[in-house]
Amino acid sequence: MAAQNLEQIVSLCKRRGFIFPGSDIYGGMQGTYDYGPLGVELKNNLKRLWWKHNVYERDDMEGIETAILMNKYVWKYSGHEETFVDPLVDCKTCKGRFREDKLQDAQCLKHPKLHPGECEGELTEPRAFNLMFKTQVGPLADPDSYAYLRPETAQGMFVNFKNVLDSTNRKLPFGIAQIGKSFRNEITPRNFLFRVRELEQMEIEYFVHAGQDEDWHEKWIQDHLEWWINEVGLSRDKLQLYEHPKEKLSHYSKRTVDILYDFPTLGFDELEGIANRTDFDLGSHSREQDKLGLSAKVMKNEHSTEKLTYFDQPTNKHIVPFVVEPAAGVDRGVLAALCEAYDEETLVDANGKSEIRTVLRLKPALAPIKVAVLPLKKNADEIVAVGKSIKNMLQASGAMRAVYDDTAGIGKLYRRQDEVGTPFCVTVDFDTLGQGQDPNLKDTVTIRDRDTMLQERIPISSLLDYVQKRI
Ligand code: GAP
DSSP: OOOOSHHHHHHHHHHHTSEEETTGGGTOOTTOEEEOHHHHHHHHHHHHHHHIIIIITOSSEEEOOOOSEEOHHHHHHTSHHHHOEEEEEEBTTTOOEEEGGGGGGOOOSSOTTSOTTSSSOOBOOOEEEEOOOEEEOSSSOOTTOEEEEOSOSHHHHHHTHHHHHHHHOOOSSEEEEEEEEEEOOOSSOBTTTTBOSEEEEEEEEEEEOTTSHHHHHHHHHHHHHHHHHHTTOOOGGGEEEEEOOGGGOOTTOSEEEEEEEEETTTEEEEEEEEEEEETHHHHHTOSSGGGTTOSSOOOOOSSOOOOOOEEETTTTEEEOOEEEEEEEEHHHHHHHHHHHHEEEEEEEOTTSOEEEEEEEOOOTTTOSOSEEEEESOTTOHHHHHHHHHHHHHHHHTTSOOEEEOOSSOHHHHHHHHHHHTOSEEEEEOTTTTTOSSOGGGTTEEEEEETTTOOEEEEEGGGHHHHHHHHO
């Protein structure tokens, strides 16, 4: 049975060390989460898969990592200072603060069964609340020396467009990819990792000739939809494409399509947005904009020192490329992968007794631990020594995280590993030592598959190869 609600995922994550509430021992910090020993592995694996697909496996991409703190003018000319706002309303009775456009997702503080506005409380007129975190830069409290924590990684790629172009000699079409932290002062952070104040994004800015933007937009939508299915393992029927209505598009967008995932409790909601941003961004951050023939309407830039243009040899002209932007949330990706993988299965033994097995059916490439080595007997020194040496051999390959565990009986150890999604459990027994009934089984181990629970016996010498082929 799949997860019925987010609470099941939250509880598993805390219990097994995937994700903890931020600053927990001081009562928490709303909208922040800490990734534990297993969570960080899962998150790194997701990011690695994304980077492999979007950077290594293509020949038209460059990766970068830009600073979280950027010059304040970046956010002026990107439009964030003016438009990166949510409509905020206050309840005059319960003093709650809510997003006016998300009242249906919020609870009245006095009557949690009601949405704000449905109770006796009167809501104020909405006012614009900017979601960027502002911070002081340097030791002087000078009102002008402020910066924002970036609310998206995208701008780091736009302002480095020239640097990347000049240092790599790329020709259109080409893209820049970045994975990194972003910060948004969400009015109501909620639903676990879904809406947080400190988040991580995986974004691409893909630069193309105007006129080719619509085709490339379509290609990226299909490519990333397939990535979520084939690489992350999300089911097609839990994914939907959502076309933003023209009148609701962001200020920079000609067309935006979201990839939505059917999260338990929340229903279908955004996992990734793929926008056609035209020449808005490169145009906005350029000087002498009136000479650039921009199609987008931009604010007059009085501070940039560069023209973010591309020299197009065939036409002998400097042009401003259009950009297509696939922008996904790492945390939402982790959450979707966990929700998809969660399964509760009823097992019935030979005596008709039933038991629930919780198993995370993560794609092996995403699983935090690839192999758990378990001794059949923990007080048999030789078995323990062989078990530990197998674990060391697997881990020394550099290809995976492997663990050795002898802190419970074998049945319990299997269940523990099932619950965290470990695809393979290796058991060392007396046959491995050549002390069982069949001497031919010396130097072999059993390897158990998480999903089928079937076991096979293989030589220790072929174990690494066996696992590597399957992860
Ligand atoms: N550069 C474009 C951009 O940032 P966005 O739709 O605002 O677009 C991209 O964000 C992705 O980042 C979203 O699809 C979502 O997965 C993730 N995201 C945005 N805000 C988030 C939040 N408060 N918590 C978790 N993830 C968030």
